[in-house]
Amino acid sequence: MIVFGTRGSVVQGPQRRGVPCASCGMDVHATYGLLRYFHVFWIPMFPTLKQPGMECLHCKKALRGKEIPERVRAEVAAQVFTRRRVLPLFTGLALVALLGATAAYGGAQQSAKEAEYLGAPAVGDCYVVKLAGFVKVPDAQHPYGVLRVAKVSPDHVELRLGTYAYSRPSGADRAIRGGDLARADYFGPTPVLLATSDLARLKQERTIYSVRR
Template identity: 40%
Template structure:
């Protein structure tokens, strides 16, 4: 049995970005090479790594000054070393930078929530597998069930056709996906309810073995609608 292949890719957006942070003080004594003015405002350029545009950690901090007369700007290489350190210390303080990385707390909360949800879902799946019902959907990894399954398009659906004694009869989908979200979407959209979604052959499995298939990763999740 070789399912129809459907290619599906999941994109994670990440990279680096930068933000200018205004300083809180004016400095004197540094001569602007453009106009000769000696009064400058301070600022900093904070670059950071992001995931889905949520700042996660800083990658660089650059000190800068802006001439209050001609608005010319100068950064690290053009600023005396000690002055650059003072500017970085005053600009990149907790008040200015911590709020930018509040997204880390959000990510941490989402991860904890996902872990708790996963545990609850696993317990529910084990309960469903112990007492299967007609039209239960099993999102499965075909490579852990069939020797000739495509290793790239390996996720599909097995639907309970009937339950008799200790045996469950399962219909096998014709379609294989690269990600388990593909079969889940077909269930949500009602495609997996149609008998034409499945191959003509069915397989019979002892109910006592379904839990082991879940432990081994052959059954990824169970949907009961």
Template identity: 25%
Template sequence: MFIIYGIRSKEHPVQYTHNVYCDNCGHTNHTAQAFTKYAHLFWIPFFITSRPILLTCDNCDHIMDKRELSKEDKKRVNQAFFTPLNTLPFFLGVGLLLLAAFLYHLDNQEIRQKELAMLDQPQVNDIYIADYSKLFNGIDFEGYNFGALKITSLQEDGISFAVSITSYRSDYGVERKLREGFPDPDSFVDDEILIPYDDVRKLYNSGTFSGIHREKADNP
């Protein structure tokens, strides 16, 4: 995949100033040209890198850079060219990233609320994505630390889980396999583990359990 990025420049409409003195001849009439240079990714502007302005004396054609102006003149010329209305579009990429982050946060909040509800009312066949390196102390999984635990029964003193045989490098690997279909019984070892109800919630809050999935009931 190619990533297209770089710096581009946009020229603003020419304006005419009548109150900036020419360093060469002393006249005050200038033709001003302004540019906004901005960084882009796939042609989407992300932020402004600079805003040069050139002033050409209408009398002697002497050219002055904005940096040569006094503080007051520079402020006046900047205000003539650059306004909030023509500035905001150059931060479109940042705005899109913030929006995406906000939507991602909302989605995560919704998922968490659903998972908390499943914690409160666990059901047989619920699948918990687990970090085996945290759940089973002292065992080296050689980087394949994530797997699936399936509820097999709800006991008086805790939840009985079957542990998946296959483990993955990340919880995303488990998520991907779950999207392909819930594991069949042969996917789990014969021995089950019993975890007290309170400990299940603690393991979820600590991140040892990073996700909970429930198979959707078939429509009648």
């Protein structure tokens, strides 16, 4: 379950003179700011409200937002909504951006490795593939499978196609990592011959979904 919503806080500002209270005529006010923010699991994502306020120290008459004269309102806002107070409310967005950048970097590194492996295939390399590119009548419910490099020549690779199919690429990947490919009946006897120069194209077309070495 994802917990999200809005929360709020009051930040205190300095005392301010020079604005007569409409209720009692005194001109000394406490300043403050109302901050509301959207959160996910109580981690602030971004502010949804920044409203300056003033309270007469004599009669406690309070003014908020547009009730304060425009010039004074801007000055109070600048005093109470400082960077130190507002920037932490973007913590969640900063974390999301960091995670996104990390994932993008990791994806780029993996893509570079896969391009290297396809350019110089080795015996034992495993490809998670879309079976539609290799069998006449693929199972629409289980469209993914595994090819393993059995032999490498200067211009071609000989592969064996797995006899098991998976509904998602992750299922085929788990089979590779989990050692399922060691079963005697996992691969069929008929070789699949591909030109080495075609491997990069098949990856670009996503017929080859991923590469494991």
